[in-house]
Each structure stands twice: as C-alpha cells, then as structure tokens.
Amino acid sequence: MLDVRDVVTAYGKIEALKGVTLSVAEGRITCLLGPNGAGKTTLMYSIAGILKPRRGRIALKDREITGRAPDQVVQAGVALVPENRLVFPQMSVRENLTAGAYLRRDRAGIAADMERMFQRFPRLKEREGQLAGTLSGGEQQMLSVARALMSRPRLLLMDEPSLGLAPLVVEEIFRIVTELNRDGTTIFLVEQNAHMALKVAHHFYLMEQGRVSFSGTPGEVEEAEVIQRAYLGSRRAD
Amino acid sequence: MIDLAQSIVDGVLFGTTYAVIGIGFTLIFGVMHKINMSFAAASIAGAYSGLLVFLLWKTAPPIVVFATSAALAGLIGYAIYLLCFRFIPIASPLATLMSTVGMLLLVDEIIVHLTAGMPLSYPAIYDGYPIELGQLILRVDLLLVFLVCLVAMAVLLYLLYRTRLGIATRAVAQQPVAAQLCGIRLTQVNAITFVMTGTLGGIAGAMIGASVGVLSPLLSLPLTVKGLIVTVIGGLGSIPGAIVAGLLVGAFENVFQMWRGVTERDMYVMLLLFAFLVFRPGGLFRIAGARD
Known part of the structure; x- marks a missing residue:
C-alpha cells in the first residue's frame, strides 16, 4: 500500500533520514520501532507532506506522493495522528472533528461519521462541547485519532499513540488500533512500547540513526537479540 | 460630572474604531504569530482609496465611499501579505x-x-442634529460609527466561529502542524486573514474619516500606536480582549482630553499602557499557550 524508497530528509545539513526503505502492506498493522532521535517522526512527517524529502520516493498504491503538500496527501487517503496528539486546544471536541473533515464536502457523510466516532469513543460524546485543551491525555489521544479518521483515510499513520498515557489507556488505544484494522484501515504505527505492539502488529521495522536496521515478523522480533535487549528487557529467560 | 459622563460616552462610541483596529493586529498575530506594523497605515490608506469613487461618480453617496474604502482596503491587505509575508521565511x-x-x-x-x-x-x-438624553448629548454620527463597527465585529465573529473558514483560521492559529494534517493550507488561510483584517481596517479607517471629517497622513502613526496599545492591553491574540481594550482606550483618552487637553492626552494613554506592562503584561484576556 505504502512504498518508501531511499528517502533522505534533512534539517539544514543534518540528515535525519539517510535513505529509508520500507513498505506497508494493505490491510495490515505495520509497526516501526526505534530509539528517540532515530528519525521515526521525521519519516512520518515526510510521508504526510509536512517535511519535504531531499531524495527518494514515497508512493501510495503506485501513486507517487513524494514532496506533495499535506492537503494533497490527505486527499490521497493518508491521515497522520501526530506525536503529542496536537489537538486544537481552544476548539470544542466537535469542532476538532469538523476540522478533521475539512477537505470533505459531503455534509451528510460527515455528520454520519461524526456519530460513528461518538459511538466508537463514547468519552468524546460526553465531552462533545468541551474545549479540547481541557481533556485528559488519553481523551486527547482518542480525539486525535478520531480527528484523523474523519478524513476517511485508507492508510492511518500513528506516531507514538501511547506516549505518556496510563497503562489502562494504552490498552484501550491498542484495542482501538486492532478494531480499526479489522474494519479495513491499513495502519502504520510508530511505537516504543514493543510489548504492546507485539500483540497487535503483523510486521515490524526497526529504525536506528536514520536507517532501517531490521525488518521482520513478530516471531522474528522475539528472536532478534538487538530488539530483545533494547525493547523487551530480559524477559526471554522465563 | 456630566462632562465626565459625556466624555466617556463619546470615547466609548469612538473607541469601537480602536477595537476594530486592535482586532486586526491581534488576528494576524493569532494566525501567523507575527506583528503587521503596517496595518493601521493600510487602514487609513484604504479609507483614502475610497475617495477614488469621486473620480468616477461625482455625487456618490457616503455609503458607496465607505464600501469602496473597505473593499480596496481588503485588496491592500492582500498586497501587504504578498509583499511583506508570503516569501519571507517563517x-x-x-x-x-x-x-x-x-x-x-x-x-x-x-x-x-x-x-x-x-x-x-x-x-x-450623518450631518443632522444630535439626540439629547437629559443633559447628555448623543452625537448621531458617533452612534452610527459605533453601530457600523459593532456590525463589522459581529460579522467577523460569525465568520470565525460559525463557518468552515473560521474553523480553518482558528485551527491554523492554535496548531499549524495539525491544521496542515487536516488538509488546511497555511498560505491560503494566511492570505484570507490578511484580506479579512484589511477589509476590517478599511471599515475602521472609513469610520474614523467619517467622524473626524478629514483624512490626513498624520492619522496613521498615532493609529498604529493606539492599535498596538489596544492589542497589548487586550492580550496578544485575544479578540474579546481587543474589543474591551478598544473601548477602554477610547473612553480613557477622551476623559484625559477633557481634563488635560488634546496635546497631553496621548501621554496618559501611554501611561495606561505602561501600567499594563508592569502589572498585567499578558493583557486583560491572556490566552493560555498563545505566547511564544
């Protein structure tokens, strides 16, 4: 579904991505692991069009989207749930969702999707008129996911959705990720919480210092020594 | 006592023009996090450009002149966006x-x-007689200025809080990266903001011209200063703040004009600003997270 080939993205002279190649299979959950500063968020922003890659090619179902403006990427069917959620703090929950559907013109469809979001995230329904800045971290994460879904993406990018959330909330987020995937959305997830990711994802990539250094199935992840040490602790002993 | 009341009433009525100018400054700051120093001058220029109507239509009624001022001021706003912002690094x-x-x-x-x-x-x-309310005299022209500015502000608030364009504008102001991720184009919203505030400034400029009776290049610098003072007192980025501060500054300067004369009045407005900077630097309506 998504093909990333030799992508180089730089901030001034510093290359954060030094030629990243990976692909995301349609209908699957693909997970990107990696330490802070590896370039995971840079990759997400490069796909979403916020950052322009210096070299390389990004294609969505054989349609090239490299260097396209963010609105064109959204139009092509990609939505990003950004790191740190980035909700619109002074706008109500409902307005945040309306903003998510900005490029759509089908009023009836937007209204129906909004109701669907409120069914999927009942907490958001309770807080419909409340300013997003007053929500808890977990609620903001739900809102950020719901806002991204309002554009009806075929591919949902999620940048560390569990960051800074309580364990119970993390479980809920991952339950939602699985549900969304079951309903047909392809998901590309950046995650530091490898334990949780192992329960849901179908394929894994590891990124280090701007390069992909590992690619494999959940089974292979459990075998790989690097990932063992860095992400799973020494649980293999038991 | 009646003099004081009279000064306050006149000041508040005229203060709506300051409020509108303040909103212009504050809205551009809110959306782009930058100050447009030329805003008040462009508003006066917009008022001037309305006079061009007389070249084509010698007996044009005032309302046509005002409308032309507003429309051309919107155009000037767009030109300023292109020349001063569009191609300069964020x-x-x-x-x-x-x-x-x-x-x-x-x-x-x-x-x-x-x-x-x-x-x-x-x-x-308006050039008829004023309305007398007991001892209080209501200048009908100021009352109309007040109403026009009020309507302009109401239309702006409607656009911002009840339309798709408003959602986009507020989204960009609050979280530009997320706004882009929703498919909102920053350059488009920025350009529209300049046209909107330009038009608003043209209305304020026209109303200032209409109540003073003349337009002079000497109007633009004091109006720039007053617009900035209103913006700071109201709290950078806050529209309700700009409205309240505009009325406050209008009343304040008029009262001091009565007590101390027109030559000293602006000094006291500066003192008011000073007091705010010392005791309430965030302004009347500080916006959480709006400062960078």
Whole structure:
C-alpha cells in the first residue's frame, strides 16, 4: 500500500533520514520501532507532506506522493495522528472533528461519521462541547485519532499513540488500533512500547540513526537479540 | 460630572474604531504569530482609496465611499501579505517586523505624495442634529460609527466561529502542524486573514474619516500606536480582549482630553499602557499557550 524508497530528509545539513526503505502492506498493522532521535517522526512527517524529502520516493498504491503538500496527501487517503496528539486546544471536541473533515464536502457523510466516532469513543460524546485543551491525555489521544479518521483515510499513520498515557489507556488505544484494522484501515504505527505492539502488529521495522536496521515478523522480533535487549528487557529467560 | 459622563460616552462610541483596529493586529498575530506594523497605515490608506469613487461618480453617496474604502482596503491587505509575508521565511519574525515597518513608511509616503500632504475631506456619516438624553448629548454620527463597527465585529465573529473558514483560521492559529494534517493550507488561510483584517481596517479607517471629517497622513502613526496599545492591553491574540481594550482606550483618552487637553492626552494613554506592562503584561484576556 505504502512504498518508501531511499528517502533522505534533512534539517539544514543534518540528515535525519539517510535513505529509508520500507513498505506497508494493505490491510495490515505495520509497526516501526526505534530509539528517540532515530528519525521515526521525521519519516512520518515526510510521508504526510509536512517535511519535504531531499531524495527518494514515497508512493501510495503506485501513486507517487513524494514532496506533495499535506492537503494533497490527505486527499490521497493518508491521515497522520501526530506525536503529542496536537489537538486544537481552544476548539470544542466537535469542532476538532469538523476540522478533521475539512477537505470533505459531503455534509451528510460527515455528520454520519461524526456519530460513528461518538459511538466508537463514547468519552468524546460526553465531552462533545468541551474545549479540547481541557481533556485528559488519553481523551486527547482518542480525539486525535478520531480527528484523523474523519478524513476517511485508507492508510492511518500513528506516531507514538501511547506516549505518556496510563497503562489502562494504552490498552484501550491498542484495542482501538486492532478494531480499526479489522474494519479495513491499513495502519502504520510508530511505537516504543514493543510489548504492546507485539500483540497487535503483523510486521515490524526497526529504525536506528536514520536507517532501517531490521525488518521482520513478530516471531522474528522475539528472536532478534538487538530488539530483545533494547525493547523487551530480559524477559526471554522465563 | 456630566462632562465626565459625556466624555466617556463619546470615547466609548469612538473607541469601537480602536477595537476594530486592535482586532486586526491581534488576528494576524493569532494566525501567523507575527506583528503587521503596517496595518493601521493600510487602514487609513484604504479609507483614502475610497475617495477614488469621486473620480468616477461625482455625487456618490457616503455609503458607496465607505464600501469602496473597505473593499480596496481588503485588496491592500492582500498586497501587504504578498509583499511583506508570503516569501519571507517563517522562522524569522524580525524579518517581517522590518518589512512591515518599511511598508508603514512606504504607505505614508505614497499618501503624502499623492495628496501633496494636504488633508482631504471625507464624507460624513450623518450631518443632522444630535439626540439629547437629559443633559447628555448623543452625537448621531458617533452612534452610527459605533453601530457600523459593532456590525463589522459581529460579522467577523460569525465568520470565525460559525463557518468552515473560521474553523480553518482558528485551527491554523492554535496548531499549524495539525491544521496542515487536516488538509488546511497555511498560505491560503494566511492570505484570507490578511484580506479579512484589511477589509476590517478599511471599515475602521472609513469610520474614523467619517467622524473626524478629514483624512490626513498624520492619522496613521498615532493609529498604529493606539492599535498596538489596544492589542497589548487586550492580550496578544485575544479578540474579546481587543474589543474591551478598544473601548477602554477610547473612553480613557477622551476623559484625559477633557481634563488635560488634546496635546497631553496621548501621554496618559501611554501611561495606561505602561501600567499594563508592569502589572498585567499578558493583557486583560491572556490566552493560555498563545505566547511564544
């Protein structure tokens, strides 16, 4: 579904991505692991069009989207749930969702999707008129996911959705990720919480210092020594 | 006592023009996090440009002049966006500060050259008798200025809080990265903001011209200062703040004009600003997270 080939993205002279190649299979959950500063968020922003890659090619179902403006990427069917959620703090929950559907013109469809979001995230329904800045971290994460879904993406990018959330909330987020995937959305997830990711994802990539250094199935992840040490602790002993 | 009340009433009525100018400054700051120093000068230039109507239509009624002022001011706003903001890197707020100060001087120079520095008369909004309320005298022209500005502000608030464009504008102001991820185009929203605030400024400029009776290049610098004072007192980025602060500054300067005369009045407005900077630097309506 998504093909990333030799992508180089730089901030001034510093290359954060030094030629990243990976692909995301349609209908699957693909997970990107990696330490802070590896370039995971840079990759997400490069796909979403916020950052322009210096070299390389990004294609969505054989349609090239490299260097396209963010609105064109959204139009092509990609939505990003950004790191740190980035909700619109002074706008109500409902307005945040309306903003998510900005490029759509089908009023009836937007209204129906909004109701669907409120069914999927009942907490958001309770807080419909409340300013997003007053929500808890977990609620903001739900809102950020719901806002991204309002554009009806075929591919949902999620940048560390569990960051800074309580364990119970993390479980809920991952339950939602699985549900969304079951309903047909392809998901590309950046995650530091490898334990949780192992329960849901179908394929894994590891990124280090701007390069992909590992690619494999959940089974292979459990075998790989690097990932063992860095992400799973020494649980293999038991 | 009645003098004081009279001054406050006149000041509050005229203060709506300051409120509108303050909203212009504050809205651009809210959306782009940059100050457009040329805004008040462009508003006066917009009012001037309304007089162009007389070249085509010698007996044009005042309302046509006002409408032309507003429309051309919107165009001027767009031109300023293109010249001073569009191609200047986002990361350097000082660059746009300089470019807009340059624009302020340029606009003033253009006005001085085209009018030979002479004040031009501007159509009055009303020239009948004032209304008497007991001892209080209500100037109908100021009342109309007040109403026009009120309507302009109401339309702006409607646009911001009840339309798709408003959602986009507020989204960009609050979280530009997320706004882009929703498919909102920053350059488009920025350009529209300049047209909107430009039009608003043109309305304020026209109303100032209409209540003073003349337009002069000397209006633009004091209006710039007052607009900035209103913006700071209201709290950078806060529209309700700009409205309240506009009325406050209008009343305040009028009261001191009565007590101390027109030559000293602006000094006291500066003192008011000073007091705010010392005791309440965030302004009346501080916006959480709006400061960078």
